[in-house]
Amino acid sequence: MPVQRKAYVPGVAALLAALLAGCTGGSGGGDTAEDAKPGDSGTATTVAQPGRYRTLPEPCSIVSDGTLDSLLPGIKELTDEDQREQAYEGVSTLTYNTDRKVGCRWKVTSVDATDRLLVDFERVVSYDNSVSDDSQAANVFATKVAAADLPEPIASV
Known part of the structure; x- marks a missing residue:
């Protein structure tokens, strides 16, 4: 009997993280910036727009209990109320620059399986x-999707 891999949970987490990845940078000025080189007056270069987000969300509170119930089916089977509460809270991942990257992980062990979920925001x-933060984020996301080599999702009815 072939062993089924749970590739969708990390894939969903990667997609969620990339879709919600905040971007920032640049000045809040207009669409053009003047070139400050002497003798080059009148030259303007196009400056890409800064990103939409300046901070990252709290990763352990961003995933709803309903989503955790569906991704970690063993979480509802926990009989100890304190243990179940801890399972829903998740554990923050260690990062040294919380302005750029944050994450949270959940692990639930049940009779049938051990389920894990990892959510990272970058x-x-x-x-x-000349490249906007949003465009750069889309490029990073596309690279990570290609590297993950996940199968196409199957629509469920």
């Missing part, structure tokens, strides 16, 4: 003035 900043 705030992407483009250091190229």
Whole structure:
């Protein structure tokens, strides 16, 4: 009997993290910035828009209990109320720069299986003035999706 891998939980987490990845950077000024080089007056370059987000969400509170129930089916089977509460809270992942990356993990062991969920949020900043933070985030996301080599999701009815 082939062993089924649970590739969708990390895949869903990666998709969620990338979709919600906050972006920031650049100045709040207009669409163009003047080139400050002497003797080059009148030259303007297009500056990409800064990202929409300046902070990252609290990762352990962003996933709803209903979502945890569906992704971690063993969580409802926990009989100890304190243990179930801890399972719903999750554990923050260790990161050294919470302005750029945060995460949370959940682990539930039941009679049938051990289920894990990991959610990471990364705030992407483009250091190229011609590339917006949102475009850079989309590029990072596309690279991670290709590297994950996940099968296409199957629509359920």
